Each structure stands twice: as C-alpha cells, then as structure tokens.
Amino acid sequence: MTGKAHTSPSTRKGRTSPRGGTGGDGATGGRLDVDALLDDETTHIVVCCGSGGVGKTTTAAALALRAAEKGRSVCVLTIDPARRLAQSMGLTELDNTPRPVTGAALDGGSLDAMMLDMKRTFDEVVEQHATPEKAAQILANPFYVALSSSFAGTQEYMAMEKLGQLHATGRWDLIVVDTPPSRSALDFLDAPDRLSSMLDGRFIKLLLAPAKGPARLISAGFGIVTSALNKILGAQVLTDMQTFIAAFDTLFGGFRQRAEGTYALLQARGTAFVVVAAPEPAAMREASYFVERLAGEQMPLAGLVVNRVHESGADGITAVDAESAAQKLVDGSAGDARTTGELLTIHAERMRVTAREERLKRRFSAAHPGVPTVSVAALAGDVHDLDGLRRIGDLLAGADDA
Amino acid sequence: MAQSTQLHVVTGKGGTGKTTVAAALAMSLAGRGKKVLLCEVEGRQGIAQLFDVPPLPYEERRIAVGLGGGEVYALAIDPEAALLEYLAMYYRLGRAGKALDKFGIIDFATTIAPGVRDVLLTGKVYEAARRRTGGRFTYDAIIMDAPPTGRITRFLNVNSEVAGLAKVGPIRRQADSIMEMMRAPETRVHLVTVLEEMPVQETIDGIAELTSERLPVGHVILNLVRPSVLSEASQDALTSGSLAPASVGSVLAGVGLQRDADVAEALIAGGEAHLERQRLQDAQREILDGCGRPLVELPLLSDGIDLGALFELAEQLEGLR
DSSP states (O other): OOSOOOOOHHHHHHHHSOSSOOOOOTTTOOBOOHHHHHHOTTOOEEEEEOSTTSSHHHHHHHHHHHHHHTTOEEEEEESSOOHHHHHHTTTTOOSSSOEEOTTOOOSSOEEEEEEOOHHHHHHHHHHHHSOHHHHHHHHHOHHHHHHHHHOTTHHHHHHHHHHHHHHHHTOOSEEEEEOOOOSSTTHHHHHHHHHHHHHHOHHHHHHHHHHTOSOOOOOHHHHHHHHHHHHHHOHHHHHHHHHHHHHHHHHHHHHHHHHHHHHHHHHSTTEEEEEEEOSSHHHHHHHHHHHHHHHHTTOOEEEEEEEEEOOOTTTTSOHHHHHHHHHHHHTTOOHHHHHHHHHHHHHHHHHHHHHHHHHHHHHHHHHOTTOOEEEEEOOSSOOOSHHHHHHHHHHHHHOSOO | OOSSOEEEEEEEOTTSOHHHHHHHHHHHHHHTTOEEEEEEOSSOOHHHHHHTOSOOOSSOEEEEEOGGGOEEEEEEOOHHHHHHHHHHHHHOOSHHHHHHHHTTHHHIIIIISTTHHHHHHHHHHHHHHHOEETTEESOSEEEEEOOOHHHHHHHHOHHHHHHTTOSSSHHHHHHHHHHHHHTSTTEEEEEEEOSSHHHHHHHHHHHHHHHHTTOOEEEEEEEEEOOOOOOHHHHHHHHHTOOOHHHHHHHHHHTTOOOOHHHHHHHHHHHHHHHHHHHHHHHHHHHHHTTSSOEEEEEOOTTOOOHHHHHHHHHHTTTOO
16 A cells, blocks of 8 residues: 555656557557467466446456467456356355366367455465464464454455465466455555555554564553554454564565565566556546556556447437437337337437446546557346357457547 | 434445435435435545535535425545544553554554454444434434445444454443444334346345344345336347337438448347347346335436436435435
8 A cells, every 4th residue: 555656657658558459549549459368378367357237357368268268278266256256257166276178179288266265375374384273273273363354455365375375387378367356446556565564553563572572672552562463453453463573584584485476567668557447437447447547557458348238220320310319100000110110219228328338438448548458248137157258358459439 | 212313224246326316315304304414434425426415524524405494514534544533532541542553553543453444434324323413313314325236234343343342341232232322223224226136136145244233224226226117018029039120210300310231230229139138127127025124215327316306306205214
C-alpha cells in the first residue's frame, strides 16, 4: 500500500503500449488481437482482471482453451468458477493442483485447470518453509487461522503465490490467471506490498521485541500502545499475536522475497494483462481505474475485453422508426404482421441498449486512446461447457468490432 | 422495546445491481415519509455516483428528499475513521490514539488484523442504528449496501470472525452486541439477483448460509428482469420456425421500412434470442419460487439508471418494510 515508488511518470508512457495488439489506428488503440497475443510464444502469463460479475472467469477459461487448441501447453488458474463451468473443465476435486481438462481438441497442446484453495495454499507455504515442529505451531495458532482464512488480502496474495509456484515449475508455457472478485479489483496488486508493509511495520517489530529478549529499552510510546491494545482487544489476543509473529518470524524474509518476485514477474516481458468489463457504467469505470493503475505500476496491458455487448444485424432500422411501426402493427393486427411488430419492439429496445453501450465504450476510448479493445456479443444462454467456451473464444478473436 | 432501528442489509452477486437496489429502497422508504440512512462499506462511492453528488465523506449527509417529508442521508463508512471515532468515543484515547497511528497500528487493524475491519464497518452501522434523538431513533431505517453474496455471511457474522481471536475483552463484547442487532427482528438481509444461472445459484447458497447462522433473510429481489414482448402466437411461430423472412419482409415494406432478407432474418434472430432468454429467465424464476422467500421483480430499464429511474424502481419496492 505504501512505500515503494512504482510510479514514475516519466516511464509510464512507454509501458502502456500494448502487447499483442494489431497495429490498428494509433488514435483509438485498435482492436485487441487475441490470437496474436495467444500465438506469441513469448506470452507466458495472461492475467484477467476486472470487477465482479463481468465474466472474468469465463474469459480466462475461453482464452486458455483457445491457446491450448492452438497447440500451446496451458494452465488456467481460476478463483471461483460457476459450478457448471467448473464441472465442464473437470474441476470437481478441490485438491489445489492443476488437473487435465478432458474434451479439449488438442493438437499437440495441453490444458490443465485448477481452482485456488486459499487456506491450503497458505498452509503449504508454511509447511514448505518451516521445520515440521514450527509449522505445526504456526498452523494451530488462532491468529494464523484467522489470518489465513479471512485476511482481506489473503485470497489475492495466495492467487499470486500460486501463480509464482505454477510458473516456477516450468511445466506450462502459458498460464492464464483469473483474479479474485475483490472489493477493489486491484487488491491483488496491493497484496505483496501490503504484506511487506505489514512485515516491515514498526508494530510487528514492537510485538517481536519482547520475544526477542534480552531486556531492552522499551519506548514510552510502546507502553501506551500495549496498554491501549490490551484494553481494546484483551490481553489474550496480544499474546496470540506475539506467539504467532515470533513463530512466523523466520518465514518473513522468504515471504517478502516471494511477494516481490511475483510482483516482478507481473511486470516482466511475457506477462499480459487483459482487463475485462461489461458495458455498464460501474464496470467501465472500474476498467478505467484498472487501466490507469496498471500503467502506474508499469504492468504490461494487452487490452480491454468488453463482454456481453448487444448488437443487432438490422441496425438500418432506427429505434424510433421501429417503435412507431411496431405500434401500428401490434395494435389491431394478427398473424405475421403482429409478430413482426413484436420483433420490431425487441429490435427498438436492442438499439437503445446498443446506443447506450456504444456511448460508454466511446467514453472509455476517448479517455484511454492507447488501449486496444474487443467486444464480445452477449449470448442468449449461459456458458457451461467447452463448446460455449470455444464460442466465446471465437468471439474474442474474431468479432468485427473495435 | 426495540434496541435498534430497522436495518435493511442489501447484498447480491457482483454486477446484479445491489447498490442500485439499496438506493431505490432508500427512496422507497423516504417516499413513505421515513428518514433513512443509506450506508456503503466498500469504499466504491457507488452511492455518490448514482445520486450524482460529490464523493461522500465519513459524515452523514442528506442526498435526497422523498415525498411526504422523508429524507435520505448517505454515509460512506471508512474503517480508519471508524476506528479513530470508536477509540475516541469509548476509550477517550486522545494521545494514545495518535500513538497507535504512529506505530502503524491503525493501518494494521483496518487492513490486516482479521475480522477487525468488518467489526469496525458493522460497528458504525450498529452505532447509527441505536442512536436516538429526542427519545426516538434518529433514523426510521438504515440501509446497508453490503459486500457481495459470497462474502455476506462472514461479513455479518463478525462474532465468529472475532471469536477465534478474542475470547474476552471489549472487542469481543462489541462483536456480541453487533451480532445481537444482526439477529434482531428489526433486521433483514435482502438478496439481489438477476435471472441467470450463476447468480441464482449463489442466491440459493446465500440464503442457506445466512439461515444456518440465524441471520434473518428478507426478500429476494430479481433485478434487471426483461419484460416478455412476444405473444403466444409469436412464440409458437418462432419455436416452430414457421415464420418466413419473406413474410416479415413484406410486412416491413407495408410500414415503409427496409425489407431486405438480411434485415428480416436479423429481426427473427433477435426474436429467437429474446425467446431463449425469456425461457432461461422463467426457468431461473421457477428455481427461486422454491426458495421460501418472498420475491420482488424490478424491470430492466434500457436507458440505464439515473435519479428518475430510482424513483421508478422505488415504486416497485413498496412491499419491503
């Protein structure tokens, strides 16, 4: 949250230049060329981010399937997929390891999928990096239990931790990550920093001081602080925290290093961020914020995916014309005339929605002219099988929109 | 006698419009002459954007006036400010409060310490819900634009969050009182959903989770419902594929519109997609019919949401009290 100056206005500009975009016209950023991105063998990580409910998981899964069917060896890391989508990818077991997806039309490629188990990932990190005795002590500490299952940033941090682990195995040449539905969609970027600032915090150092023994001069400030904390939290909480931190102390260095490593991995060449949005004011606002933030953090942005966009093949008929004709036809006629009237009512509504969505998209590209964008048409039904994902993949790659 | 005023907690999966519904409910209650406080807890400033006012500070501000003398106040609850306020109010921690800040403890408590953040956010609502002015509750109702369905039970159930941590002490006592309010007869948790598979499933799961924690579930609000446009005859024609593009084309020509085969086919395709969505909607509605909670429907407004739209939606929410 604090500290490290990632943002440097002078370097900001160059890095926003998108990877994987077609030339397009420079002014609008052009269309996001998904196939170029997935075909590019130097693309090793794709991170899908955006606010909740915009179809992030589906987009991540569709990108992963498409890349695998192009012959790449792919792993998709999802956070919280819809039940049927998870089932369609064989994600029925929650064992926190990637499992092969059956049914993908693979031609030399491969597709594995996994769903993140946050607490388990945290436990595994502890088990790997502490002596068995110490690990047991940490895992049983009430403060750890609460921290590993509910700390506002744990899911984000663990998603990044898992990404680092998967990447380190070298088993896949492309990893597609779905990000957690955070209160702020960017929490996962903050997680490493937040962890560092917590571990470096003076408060933690103070808590550690007594455990580190020999009697040392404790500042007057600390006396006030501990007594205040005791008053508010109760003495037992403070003791639990001290025990936890003392036991965890040796792991701190490793944690920070890994957090920083993952952060650097996100900034590195080979990573591409795809911001996902829906054509709604709140989601587009969040997408704007996202794009700015990624630029500020010098994270490589590939472009924006706008999901569930409405369009009509009959756009030669305006909403107003359709509506007035519909009125004439629906009142006092029957058969095909009446049906046509109803179809025109549906069309008019559709044209209104399209116009509103177009306005939102235009506003976005005016504010972020360098960002390649692709729109994915709304499907009538839900996506819950590989065919559905393939269809989304086709739309991502080929929809004639910008 | 009630210890706290009416509390409406509005949750829903991301993208289902829970902020809009919370705001419409506030307008609906204000329309009935009530003084309402609308709170948001996730720092997104969604309320300010809906009502087209500057970002809300940590301060109760009037943002709208209802008919019949009702008023809507709004508050964006910020955990840091809530903590400092709490310390000052209950512990008179002037100097120590500052020391806490200096040692990074405020930051620690509001972002890292498990559960504390949620206790602070709900704690502020608790304070406002019990506050009295001249012998009666300051607000007739409080509406909380709460975290999404997936997190709501954990968020409201601050007690269990804190329980593993603090077995005694003031934080624990505070958590206990908050829980009492959450389970009081004046409180209800409304779930907002759209008629699509995943949000509906989450809603059903959410109801089960809330119920098992004895948290009172109120209405299920079906948002963004698309009205059915097609008559039965038209539905049959589309389903059986008996509607000929040529016939649609000649009707179009008759009212002076474009009649190319492409246009007619696109209109038919649009009708088929509409029908498919209606059927999906109906299937999901049927699932919710069995959830045991009263349902309210809000229509999809194709022009988007503005203040006028909020009034329109508010009318549909008159059954919520």
